[in-house]
Amino acid sequence: MSNEIQLTIDGKSIVAKLGQTIVEAARDNNVYIPTLCDFKNLTPAGTCRVCSVKVDGRVVVACGTRVASGMVVENESAEMTDTRKAIIEMLFVEGNHMCPTCEKSGNCELQAIAYHYRITAPRFPFLFPKKSLESVHPLLMLEHNRCIQCRRCVRGIRTKDGKGVFAFKNRSNNIELIMDKSRADDIDDELAAAAANICPVGAIIKKGVGFSTPIGERTFDKQQIGESYGK
Amino acid sequence: MGKKITIEPITRVEGHGKVTIKLDDDNNIVESRLHIVEFRGFERFVQGRPYWEAPVLVQRLCGICPVSHHLAAAKAMDVVVGAGEGNGLTPTADKVRRLMHYGQIFQSHVLHFFHLVSPDLLFGVDGDPATRNIVGVAQQFPELATQGVMMRKFGQEIIKATSGKKIHGTGAIPGGVNKCLTKEDVDNFLHGADPLNIDKMISWASDAVELFKDYHLKNKKFIDEFAYFPSNHLSLVRKGDGALELYDGVLRAVDADGKIILNDVDNQEYHHHIAEGVKSWTYMKFPFLKHLGKEKGWFRVGPLARLNVAEFIPSEKAQREFELFRAYTHGKPNQSSMHMHWARLIEVLHAAEEMKRLLLDPDLTKGDLMTTGTRKGEGVGIIEAPRGTLFHHYKVDPQDHITMCNLIVSTTCNNEPMNQAVNWVARNVIAGNEKVPEHMLNQVEVAIRAYDPCLSCATHAMGKMPLKISLEDQSGNILDEVIKG
Numbered sequence: 001m002s003n004e005i006q007l008t009i010d011g012k013s014i015v016a017k018l019g020q021t022i023v024e025a026a027r028d029n030n031v032y033i034p035t036l037c038d039f040k041n042l043t044p045a046g047t048c049r050v051c052s053v054k055v056d057g058r059v060v061v062a063c064g065t066r067v068a069s070g071m072v073v074e075n076e077s078a079e080m081t082d083t084r085k086a087i088i089e090m091l092f093v094e095g096n097h098m099c100p101t102c103e104k105s106g107n108c109e110l111q112a113i114a115y116h117y118r119i120t121a122p123r124f125p126f127l128f129p130k131k132s133l134e135s136v137h138p139l140l141m142l143e144h145n146r147c148i149q150c151r152r153c154v155r156g157i158r159t160k161d162g163k164g165v166f167a168f169k170n171r172s173n174n175i176e177l178i179m180d181k182s183r184a185d186d187i188d189d190e191l192a193a194a195a196a197n198i199c200p201v202g203a204i205i206k207k208g209v210g211f212s213t214p215i216g217e218r219t220f221d222k223q224q225i226g227e228s229y230g231k
Numbered sequence: 232m233g234k235k236i237t238i239e240p241i242t243r244v245e246g247h248g249k250v251t252i253k254l255d256d257d258n259n260i261v262e263s264r265l266h267i268v269e270f271r272g273f274e275r276f277v278q279g280r281p282y283w284e285a286p287v288l289v290q291r292l293c294g295i296c297p298v299s300h301h302l303a304a305a306k307a308m309d310v311v312v313g314a315g316e317g318n319g320l321t322p323t324a325d326k327v328r329r330l331m332h333y334g335q336i337f338q339s340h341v342l343h344f345f346h347l348v349s350p351d352l353l354f355g356v357d358g359d360p361a362t363r364n365i366v367g368v369a370q371q372f373p374e375l376a377t378q379g380v381m382m383r384k385f386g387q388e389i390i391k392a393t394s395g396k397k398i399h400g401t402g403a404i405p406g407g408v409n410k411c412l413t414k415e416d417v418d419n420f421l422h423g424a425d426p427l428n429i430d431k432m433i434s435w436a437s438d439a440v441e442l443f444k445d446y447h448l449k450n451k452k453f454i455d456e457f458a459y460f461p462s463n464h465l466s467l468v469r470k471g472d473g474a475l476e477l478y479d480g481v482l483r484a485v486d487a488d489g490k491i492i493l494n495d496v497d498n499q500e501y502h503h504h505i506a507e508g509v510k511s512w513t514y515m516k517f518p519f520l521k522h523l524g525k526e527k528g529w530f531r532v533g534p535l536a537r538l539n540v541a542e543f544i545p546s547e548k549a550q551r552e553f554e555l556f557r558a559y560t561h562g563k564p565n566q567s568s569m570h571m572h573w574a575r576l577i578e579v580l581h582a583a584e585e586m587k588r589l590l591l592d593p594d595l596t597k598g599d600l601m602t603t604g605t606r607k608g609e610g611v612g613i614i615e616a617p618r619g620t621l622f623h624h625y626k627v628d629p630q631d632h633i634t635m636c637n638l639i640v641s642t643t644c645n646n647e648p649m650n651q652a653v654n655w656v657a658r659n660v661i662a663g664n665e666k667v668p669e670h671m672l673n674q675v676e677v678a679i680r681a682y683d684p685c686l687s688c689a690t691h692a693m694g695k696m697p698l699k700i701s702l703e704d705q706s707g708n709i710l711d712e713v714i715k716g
Binding site: 103133210 | 279280281283284286287288291394395396399400401402404405409410630631632
């Protein structure tokens with residue numbers, strides 16, 4: 001029995017492998033579905049909701065929903081685009097994202113997606129939550145103002161003996177990223193860089209790096225997010 | 232019953248401010264003040280941020296001279312990261328930053344002279360306000376207006392090549408720079424299609440100096456006497472020989488007679504010599520030399536002060552103009568506010584010549600970009616911004632957070648001088664007049680404008696700025712009000 005199935009995304013018929021998520025199938029077929037919490041080789045978490053699509057009349061997260069034969073996926077319809085923009089705008093207003101002075105600017109996936117959707121201002125009022133910048137390690141700072149709770153660092157950053165380094169404390173509005181300080185000795189230069197790189201928004205900062213990548217050579221200076229799709 | 236004249240906002244300057252002039256029953260001046268009505272707060276909200284963010288964050292003070300804040304903060308942080316001051320950087324980093332700075336000086340001075348000041352000179356301070364603006368210049372003197380636009384563009388392109396963006400780039404980082412120039416960049420600046428090449432810029436800069444000298448010759452009394460007052464002058468000079476130095480030097484000040492009253496002070500020691508006073512009616516502070524006190528210790532900064540303090544200019548054509556400038560006052564400090572424009576244009580020529588010298592230097596396109604050293608908890612960066620001496624002072628804790636920031640911005644240093652200039656116009660132009668027509672009020676602005684103030688160090692918006700003039704009695708009752716714009 002073939003493990004290939006057919007489904008449609010925005011009316012375009014595509015072939016996917018059984019067991020794939022909608023996001024994986026879309027990527028294989030050169031269709032862009034934006035993601036933030038999704039990261040290569042990590043189990044989907046569905047925390048950011050940016051990949052929300054409509055399947056058979058229901059809104060689901062594309063990173064956590066497996067393809068099925070004959071599935072009809074609505075991705076870039078006017079309604080889903082607006083829903084997705086609203087989700088992105090909420091991520092902005094729930095934190096304190098000062099792109100002009102942020103060292104992640106140009107490498108920030110949230111900023112890149114906002115540019116992709118040409119978001120100039122959010123429809124929601126800014127909440128301006130009181131958050132801090134915390135020096136947690138000789139090599140690392142946590143910039144809580146920027147954290148979008150995607151959990152990429154929690155899932156993806158492990159010490160050499162496989163122990164997690166990051167976690168979240170509290171719930172709801174008070175949720176906050178923390179670093180397990182008992183693992184401090186296990187964080188070397190390489191792991192600190194990996195932690196900063198896995199963060200999509202600059203909530204984890206490797207000290208001293210700052211603005212060492214010149215404008216023009218940052219990730220999204222070279223190619224905008226989603227730009228390689230559909231070509 | 233006395234009256235009060237309010238000019239708010241002041242036009243054709245960066246940022247927002249207002250002037251009040253109080254007159255008694257006989258129209259004598261009781262008091263004149265320049266008020267800065269904006270509050271910025273950068274010194275406070277940079278606290279807690281990582282030190283490497285300062286050069287990018289603090290430059291957001293301004294959209295016209297962000298490079299000056301960018302470089303001053305980077306210089307302070309060079310000290311913090313142990314890269315030392317100025318010459319502690321690699322030759323490539325030092326030269327890329329200097330080129331960025333000269334591009335900035337060039338474009339900012341050009342913007343000021345061509346866009347903001349030339350209408351007063353070309354149409355007269357009493358010219359029709361409807362045409363006494365950059366649009367009027369573009370219509371009646373299109374060649375000159377084009378020069379202004381293209382010169383500014385050249386400076387902006389230099390900034391983009393060195394910092395990544397024309398406004399608010401990221402080129403200077405603590406300990407060095409994040410990029411050097413490509414050979415293509417350099418070739419374009421040296422040999423670009425007319426008019427965007429360095430030789431044309433030098434030629435146009437020379438023409439601008441001649442334009443001013445010609446105007447001066449025909450309007451000697453106005454240029455020499457308008458807003459004339461004696462003062463101290465302060466600027467950086469090159470360590471050792473006292474040459475004009477805009478990027479990295481030692482602090483020197485002279486009094487009205489030219490006597491040195493502050494002798495080659497190291498940047499890190501500035502706070503032992505300079506303090507700031509406050510007054511209840513303005514958000515802008517009043518810097519002064521501590522050993523002379525608040526009353527006698529205030530000083531002017533900017534092009535006029537720099538040319539009064541420097542021994543010579545280390546570029547050929549600008550040096551020739553400098554000699555004429557100094558000879559005009561027989562070697563004594565020049566005290567005429569309107570000669571600020573003359574000095575500014577000589578600096579435009581100097582900046583153009585320096586840019587060419589740097590563009591011909593092979594270090595600009597290759598070599599190490601960064602220097603590291605032993606961390607310190609404190610750093611001061613001082614630079615000559617277009618408008619004058621700019622001080623950045625930071626303290627950083629062992630966890631890399633900024634704990635203290637003190638900024639003394641160029642325009643702040645010129646606070647007392649601008650008040651003196653306003654007072655001169657009030658006493659010599661406005662006093663004794665029953666009616667105060669528009670051209671008299673414009674002369675208040677002309678005096679302030681000579682200092683090219685960046686009143687908020689805020690972004691500048693082209694467009695209609697309303698001018699509100701109200702006449703009030705001493706109880707604050709509005710007797711008459713005119714709103715333009």
